[in-house]
Amino acid sequence: MPELLFPLDSSRRFTDQEKIGHNRWHPDIPPVATVRPGQSFRVDCREWFDGAIHNDDSAEDIRDAPLSRVHALSGPFAVQGAEPGDLLVVDILDLGPIPQEDSGPLAGQGWGYTGVFPTGNGGGFLTEQFPDAYKAIWDFTGQQATSRHIPGVEFTGITHPGLMGTAPSAGLLATWNQREGALRATDPDRVPPLSLPPDPHDAILGTLTGADFDRVAAEAARTAPPRENGGNQDIKNFTAGTRVFYPVYVPGANLSVGDLHFSQGDGEITFCGAIEMGGFIDLHVDLIKNGMQTYGVAENAIFLPGNTPPQFSQWLAFSGISVTLDGQQRYLDSQLAYQRACLHAIDYLTRFGYQPEQAYLLLGAAPIEGRLSGVVDIPNSCATVYLPTEIFNFDVRPSAGGPTRIDPGPGAPRASMS
Template identity: 45%
Template structure:
């Protein structure tokens, strides 16, 4: 087993870790806490993305009340000796898993429309929570009965630190997006139904910022411009790609000396799209990594974004029920080659289908967010409709979900859901 070079205590606050504190912002000046040579292998541990705000209970208010200024908590940064701007950092994901005996559960959540919402927030505006038991790589939930499968484990978030120039570019373009939306809300990305939507970007804020081991006075100033870890960007970041599982190799662009690699937001499993925002089975976890360098790799290979070679670890599903969606909203509004709308419709079709087997809409939403469903933009050429598909694996269920099995609609309970009125 590789040496653990970054260790966490799940019973301590993120900023009160017995060793080095994690970090939850991207900034070139956050100091590295771990050093690695090219070719070296090590183990890193990470808290769950909320830093322990959600616990193993039936209280959905914990999801409703999560402080989203704090997330995500990343292990590192790791300084790779010899890494220079323009290189590619090659990272092999050798192994990963839950922190056995310290934290053996995961959680999924539907976020309240008042706290960020999500992909289908207009249909599911209230917060909900499901707890998942982690038995090795196999997952099951008391809140979603008759679903048990081997998860597609992966880190949702990994990447290198941005340069100061890249950081300023991020902040400038995201500020422009927010300003544009504020001036003309009809100009960009409203939900198809016209309901209240989540913010279009998360701009820097010092509130909730944890800048690793940076000096407190310096950290306060840097946090005012440090980038949130919420989206993916050129350096990597929060891609939430379920196929970056055990055996994967990722090539990250290097923008600062040493790379300053960080990783976290681990998922025991996830469906394509992570459609209920906190859609994956979130957990505290370890990862075993091997680092190497491709000198001048960005120029040699024409790469300024990460690329990856997926591993083969994960469930071997063979049979699926597949749902189609097109660029027409639930209200009959025609859009032009809009895969966002078409994937929504495929997801809603699958939710309605699962309700025929006795699941509630919230349970079905959590199934699609956690089971490794296969989402595809299958056609973007035939005007006016894009065609998106969602393939739901039959093998994740303890019963047959084929259309010929309709009538298996026993009472399957429900999730923990807040019942307080929306304001």
């Protein structure tokens, strides 16, 4: 096992650990450790809400989830010799749920969760159709996931980190805050908001204290969106065997990682659409000096996908075009086309007995494939959703005999309106 550089005690909160991570992006957050090029190391990761979501049959915790706390990130890790303009090479060697802890109150201790966030607290890809909070709990048996809230389904988890990236420079951070603030100003009262401003409330900034803490907390960027440094990209193919090339913006690169997922569908469409968990990740780092200029990777990571792709061979695909539900034509709107494809898949699954929210949760958690299939044929984009048929313990393919009706059980917990 590689050396454990960031241990987490499951009996203590994220802020009460031997080493303190962070939940904001800023160049002045101190590294928790320094590694050398060519080194492998292990990192423990806490589930992104630090235990605020529970293994129960209620969705009130999703409704009231404290978004100001996320993400609970492990790091930063400084890399010896890394300078702005280099590329940081990160290999994902292994990852999984919390080792040797197959039961307990934390996600990753034998279980994980998927949530539909309410419109007033984050929303989701289909928030207009699903404005309320729902939750599904998934139990892990080895690599397999099943849920008492979505019966009739079992699939192999494709574990990956939802979030990994390097620290921004002061100039890049200022760019983020300026452009995201300008976007918010176009519709400042929108729910959910167009972007998240810096928020000192609940900020975790490693070992910073006093005036330094206050300054950084007021400037630091929230970790919710992906940006030029990588960040919360939620790419399900960041599995073991992945090699990522990150731009370096500060001396040491300052790599951070977290938001581990047991599984996820393309898009993580419910916002908390993956099966969220805590766990561990083993990394190996190296450097390509002056790699940003050499390869033209001045922003946004490039990567070689892992060698553990979805273990499925049969799919049922749904398509959508860029026409709204009320029949309004949009011009090559691929986002809308993907929404329509997802809605078609949800409607189809209800014919087998699933409640719409169960189908929505399933599309977020199961390893569906999402594709932009046509983006040039005016006026309609075409997007497709590929649903693996092998995850069901009954036949979901269309047939002359009609759909098999399953018992949906008690359904996914729904939170009452607060």
